[in-house]
Amino acid sequence: MDEKDQKKTINRREFLKFASMTAATAAVGLTGLRGVLGAAEAKKDGVTPVYRTLGRTGLKVTIVSFGAMLTPEHEVMRAGFDLGINYVDTARRYMSGRNEEIVGRAIKGIRDKVYVATKTTPAANSKREIINDVETSLTKLGTDHIDVIQLHNLTGPDRAFVPEVREALTELRKQGKVRFFGVTTHTNQTEVINAIVDDKDKFFDTVLVGYNFKSPPELQKAIARAAKAGVGIIAMKTQAGGYQTDALGPVSPHQAALKWALQDVNVSCAIPGMKDMQMLSEDVAVMGIKLTRADERILEQYAAAISPYYCHLCGECEPTCPHGVAISVINRSLMYAEGYNNMELARQTYREIPIKASVSACLDCDECVARCVNNINIAGKMEKALKALA
Numbered sequence: 322m323d324e325k326d327q328k329k330t331i332n333r334r335e336f337l338k339f340a341s342m343t344a345a346t347a348a349v350g351l352t353g354l355r356g357v358l359g360a361a362e363a364k365k366d367g368v369t370p371v372y373r374t375l376g377r378t379g380l381k382v383t384i385v386s387f388g389a390m391l392t393p394e395h396e397v398m399r400a401g402f403d404l405g406i407n408y409v410d411t412a413r414r415y416m417s418g419r420n421e422e423i424v425g426r427a428i429k430g431i432r433d434k435v436y437v438a439t440k441t442t443p444a445a446n447s448k449r450e451i452i453n454d455v456e457t458s459l460t461k462l463g464t465d466h467i468d469v470i471q472l473h474n475l476t477g478p479d480r481a482f483v484p485e486v487r488e489a490l491t492e493l494r495k496q497g498k499v500r501f502f503g504v505t506t507h508t509n510q511t512e513v514i515n516a517i518v519d520d521k522d523k524f525f526d527t528v529l530v531g532y533n534f535k536s537p538p539e540l541q542k543a544i545a546r547a548a549k550a551g552v553g554i555i556a557m558k559t560q561a562g563g564y565q566t567d568a569l570g571p572v573s574p575h576q577a578a579l580k581w582a583l584q585d586v587n588v589s590c591a592i593p594g595m596k597d598m599q600m601l602s603e604d605v606a607v608m609g610i611k612l613t614r615a616d617e618r619i620l621e622q623y624a625a626a627i628s629p630y631y632c633h634l635c636g637e638c639e640p641t642c643p644h645g646v647a648i649s650v651i652n653r654s655l656m657y658a659e660g661y662n663n664m665e666l667a668r669q670t671y672r673e674i675p676i677k678a679s680v681s682a683c684l685d686c687d688e689c690v691a692r693c694v695n696n697i698n699i700a701g702k703m704e705k706a707l708k709a710l711a
Contacts, residue, residue, distance in 0.1 A: 370405030371608045375589045376553025378501045378526050380436055380468070382408040384583050385608050388557065388592035389424050390415045391663060398427035401601050402435055410529070410555070410592045411462075412440035412473060413454050414669065421461035432464055438529075438555075440473035440505060443673055446480060451489035455498060469527055471503040474673075476636070476650075478516030487524060503527030507558075508636040508649045514543040518550045531558035531634060532588065534581040534620050541585070548587035556582045556591040561623070561631060562660035563594075568626035569619060576607050577616035578623070584612045594661070630702070632656065633695055642691040644682040647674045648699060651706045658709055671710040680706040 372381045386408035387401050393416075398409060411424045421439060428435050439462065441454040455470060470490065472480055480486065481504050493499045502525045506513040510530050517525050528547060532540065533556075544554050559582040560575050575593075582591050595601045632652035639648050651671065658667035671679070680703050683689065689700035 368404065368605050368608050370407070373586075373589045374553075375408075375469075375555075376526055376548070377523075377551035378469070378553055380408075380501075380553075382436060382590045383608070384588075384590050385579070385605050386410065386555075386590045386592045388594040389420055390666070391594040391596045391661065392420070392423065393596070395423045395426035397595065397597060397601055398424065400598060401595065401605065402427065402431060404601075404605050406605065407434060408436045408438065408590060408592075410438045410557075412471075413442050413458055414440075414473070416665075417669070418457070418461060421458055425461060425463035429463060436468040437462060437464060438469035438471060438503070439467055440471040443474040445472075446483055446486060448485045448489040448492075451486055452493065455493055459498060466497060467499045469501045469503050470499040471505050471527070471529060473505050475504050475506045475513050476508045478513050481513070481517065481525060482520075501526040503529060503553075503555075505529040505557075507531050507634050507653060510634075511537075511539050511543045514540075514547050514552075517552060518543075518547050523551075525552070527553040527555060527589075529555040529557055529592075532556040532582055532585075533559050533561045533578060535561050535624060535631065535633060537633070537635065544585065545587045548589075553589045554587055556588045558634075559591050559593055560660075562627060562656045564627050564631070564660045566623065566626040568622050572619060573603070574619050574623035576603060577612070577619045579604060580607050580610060580612040580616055581620060583607065628695075630659075630697065632693075632697055632702070635694070638691050638693045638697075638699060644685065645678055646680065646682050646691070646703070647678040648691060648703070650674050651680050651710070652697075652702055654710055655702060655706055664709075668710060671706070680711050683707065 370383045373384050375382050383406050385406065387398055387406050387410065389398060389409050389411045392398055409424055411420050413421065424437065428437065439458045441451055445451050445454050455467065458467060459465065472486065475481060490499065490502050504513065504517060504525055506528065514528055514530065517528055530544065532544065548554055560578050563575065579591060579593055582588055593604045595604055632649065634649045634653055636649045642648060654667045654671040657663050657670060683703045689703065691699045693699050
């Protein structure tokens with residue numbers, strides 16, 4: 322093992338102690354940390370997993386599950402599984418396919434203890450494409466089945482109702498290669514969720530949806546309606562961009578943001594992205610810990626700090642653009658660059674936009690007439706995207 326690898330490796334006991342200390346921080350706040358260090362020192366088993374049922378799938382999943390999209394090292398995932406996390410979310414396109422390979426290494430030897438969810442590529446709409454995506458994912462993951470296969474990145478409900486897509490998924494389930502079906506959505510989320518709920522065939526079992534303390538009330542209502550109908554709700558984007566800000570001084574808003582999403586009992590689990598051991602320990606620590614008034618104050622300050630540039634991804638601005646620019650997807654790409662600090666993911670997401678809907682179409686306008694209901698400066702954001710992504 323070289324020096325670089327040694328730095329990435331952490332003694333399991335040391336990590337569990339660190340996780341226990343982080344759990345104590347989540348429970349009592351920074352000011353009370355010193356008083357619980359002794360108890361944390363003595364605790365060796367980390368945090369206690371908390372489970373909810375993933376809708377009609379019947380799967381009992383940890384409420385804090387593993388968002389693997391940004392995780393470059395399988396040891397980080399394995400440490401999470403050692404702490405009791407039993408659900409991991411990846412996708413065919415993450416890291417150009419490398420992410421599924423990393424997940425595969427993490428679940429090797431413990432496949433029966435971890436539920437694996439992945440996604441088809443966003444452009445897959447034919448039977449051949451869907452089957453090819455799943456077959457490739459199975460090889461990359463090193464497994465014979467996927468627990469939840471998801472249609473990736475629905476911007477509306479249409480793709481979920483393509484007969485050829487449903488035929489492919491049904492065939493794959495008959496072959497034992499997939500168990501349950503889901504969809505993911507970032508834009509027009511309320512519309513997508515309601516369409517899945519209203520589907521007379523109840524074809525899809527889960528929805529992965531962007532949900533955080535900045536989400537609109539209508540989305541919260543749609544999530545409640547879906548949960549009542551037996552659709553498992555998985556929350557992503559719980560950190561509202563994860564932006565760095567000086568507004569809170571040394572205090573991180575991320576535990577408070579995760580607790581906010583998990584306080585909604587209609588959410589089966591959240592899958593925060595965890596790049597390293599620090600993020601992992603911070604996130605698993607909130608399991609079973611209630612949102613406090615102190616957390617709410619933190620979120621209020623964080624919300625005020627990011628309001629000039631945080632896009633809600635509602636898509637309501639797009640009909641006001643005469644060129645049909647995919648403003649919400651462009652803003653999501655910028656969020657990956659500026660909040661997640663991941664230019665590879667930002668550019669990959671941006672490249673999925675059709676040329677006619679890309680930010681290049683903005684060059685034909687002397688003045689931006691698109692309007693944001695949350696008062697984001699769309700013209701300014703598009704100018705940033707032109708420089709950083711186009």
